[in-house]
Amino acid sequence: MVFPNILALLDSWTLIIAIAVFVLVMLLQTWLREPPNLPPVPGRPHLLLGHLPYLGANRREQMAQWRKTCLGSVRSCVARAKSCVHVHLEEVWHGEELSSRENPRRGVLGASGAAWREQRAVSMSILRKFGMGKNSLAEKIQEEITAYLNVLSQLGGEPSDVKRVTSATLSNVICSIIVGKRFEYDDPYFLQFMDTFSEQVRLVSSTSIINVFPWLRHLPGDMFGAKRFIDCHHDLDEIFSDPFIAQKTKEYKEGGDAMDNFISAYLQEWRRKEQDGETTTMDDGHLRRLLGNLFIAGSETTATTMLWFMLYMLHYPHIQEKVFAELEEKVGHNRRPTMQDKNRLPYLNAVIMETLRRASIAPFSLSRMCTADVTLQGYLIPRGSRVVSNLDSVLLDEVTWGDPLTFRPERFLDDQGGLLHPEEFVPFSMGRRVCLGESLAKMELFLFLGALVQRFRLLPSVPGQLPPQKALFGVTCPPEPFTLRLVERSEGVTV
Ligand code: HEM
Structure with a gap:
């Protein structure tokens, strides 16, 4: 034949x-076949790689440069086969046409259409019920803060890299929300989970190129870590999601579950919809992916912001002392700050906002897919384009902030010391896909960082030698690894 x-x-x-x-x-x-009014490009695109080779080692700087020199607010920068448009205008984010993701997945982070709308609405309502932004959730966070401060105290003021324990503590907050309990940091089960999770977080950046050029995943070997990334997904399902979903489903069926956790609340809502005959996309697959989404979007982002805050406090000791003085005056020594103190601590709030602005930890946010032709400033963003919201260009814009590269919390305070909320403050992105955990993140940052400065003086490991304020590049951009000393402000204080 x-x-x-x-x-x-x-x-x-x-x-x-x-x-x-x-x-x-x-x-x-x-x-x-390219239409004439596409956004301008920074040079002749490479046939296969588009403008990717132009991006160089520091994509953030290159993007900032292109914005200044030739391209204004819109630019197209990756292979023509799949236009990728970087946008910094706020208005575009609010339209339905820019609320989808490429290659829709389950859960919420990568989902699109009706499934995304329902999973997002259900997740938001569960988190709100648990008190996202309110006190019941704050209690869980306070429990975690106690454990975190104890570990930091045990470092005895010696030079230490606190990245791992900070990631663990914020993952533990998500654990409390998802399964209703926290884990000890040295629990072998939790350590195994954290190792797999950290590997997955590390792989997010190297695999992001596959979203732009999906054919790369078919190259022999695992050059970009895509296969390992999927293995991590499965491992995390096996270690965490599947056993807990099974356990909570059993408890739910037997009527003995406490309903203080995301899984049970999801199961309850799913059954309610089924009983009421409502059409629903809710199922085990979405639930499993949602849990992964909450971990991946909810722990590294907040942990990274906390690390930047610590680094800035080393560089600007006078700001650190001002935060402490405000805490001392308004909260005192005998208790930790609570959510009731939030409005009474504008300077602390301003320093956290300035950290989120200056560090701009998710500079290119999460890309979206344009589901219809959109015209922006006379330029066509064709249907099917990958659209990247360049948050850097808003958070670090010279016209808006004047001195965007300076760490200056006062920019968020008015003449009377009251807190300002400029609309250009968009570290959580904007529009329909704005960060689902914004309130939770703000609450965590306020409670953790207030407690940290109240209890410890943050000092460089070697007096006079400051670690550089340099970011690593990824989907989230942490500072380069650094050590610091956390010295108890007053021996014996354990609030
Ligand atoms: C400082 C901390 C955080 C920052 C800076 C941050 C930032 C962001 C950004 C920029 C996006 C992309 C929005 C877009 O597509 O335009 C996002 C999405 C998301 N974030 Fe956060 N985030 C933080 C904390 C959290 C926390 C604590 C949670 C967990 C509850 C969370 C859950 C999510 C989810 C689920 C999405 C996807 C929303 C969707 O696609 O509909 N984030 N976040």
Whole structure:
């Protein structure tokens, strides 16, 4: 037979070359058909990689440069086959056309359409019920703060890198929300979970290129870590999501569950919809992915912001002392700050806001997919484009902030010391897909960082030698690893 013989000839290299030729022809076709009013580009695009090679080692700086020199507010910068438009205008984020993700997945973070709307609404209502932004959740956070401060205290004021314990403590807050309990930091189960989770977080950045060029995932080997990333997903489901979903489902069926956790609240709402005959997308698959989403979006982001805060406090000791003085005056020594103190501590709030602004930890947010042709400032953003909200260009904009690179919390205070909320303060993005955990994150940052400065003086490991304020690049941008000394402000104080 002729057909099998031809197939036998197609060894893997022939196949790769054939695919490459096919991709090339498709790219040429798309390129030649390009409409005239696309956003400007920074130079002639590479046939396969578009403008990716122009981005260089420091994408954030390159983007800032392009914005200044030639491209104004809109720019198209990745392969023409899949236009990628970087946008900094706020108005575009509010439309339905820019509320989807590429390659829709389950859960909320990567979901689109009706499933995303329902999963997001259900998750928000559960978090609100638990008191996101209110006191019941604050109690869980306070319990975690006690454990965190104890670990920091045990460091005895010695130079230490607190990244791992900070990530663990914020993952534990998410655990409290999801399963209703926290874990000891040295619990072997929790350590195994944290190791797999940290690996997955590390892989998020290297795999993000696959979203732009999905064909890369078919290259031999695992050059971008995509296969390992999926393995981590499965491992986390196996270690965490599946056993807890099974346990809570059993308890729920037996009527013995406490309803103080996300899983049970989700199961309850799902059953309610089924009993009422409502059409729903709620199922085990969405629930499993939602749990992963809450971890991945909810712990590293807040932990990274806390690390930046600590770094800034080393660099600006006078700001640290001012935060402490406000805490001392308004809260005292005998109790930790609570959510009732939030409005009474404008300076602390301003320092946290300035940290979120200056560090801009998610500079390119999460990209979205344009589901219809959109015209912006006369430019066409074609349907199917990948759209990146360049939060850096808002948070670090010279016109808005005057001195955007200076760490100056006073910019968020009015003449009477009251807190200002400029609309350009958008570290949580904007529009329909604005961060789902914004209130929780603000609450965590306020309670954790207030308690931290109240109890410890943050000092450089070597007097006079400050770690650089340099960011690593990724989906979230933490500071380069650094150590510091956390010295108890007053021996014996354990609030
Ligand atoms: C300082 C901390 C945080 C920052 C700076 C941050 C920032 C962001 C940003 C920029 C986005 C992308 C929005 C967009 O697509 O335009 C996002 C989405 C999201 N965040 Fe956060 N976040 C933080 C904390 C949290 C926490 C604590 C949670 C957990 C409850 C969380 C859950 C989510 C989820 C689920 C999404 C996806 C929303 C959707 O696609 O509808 N985040 N966040």
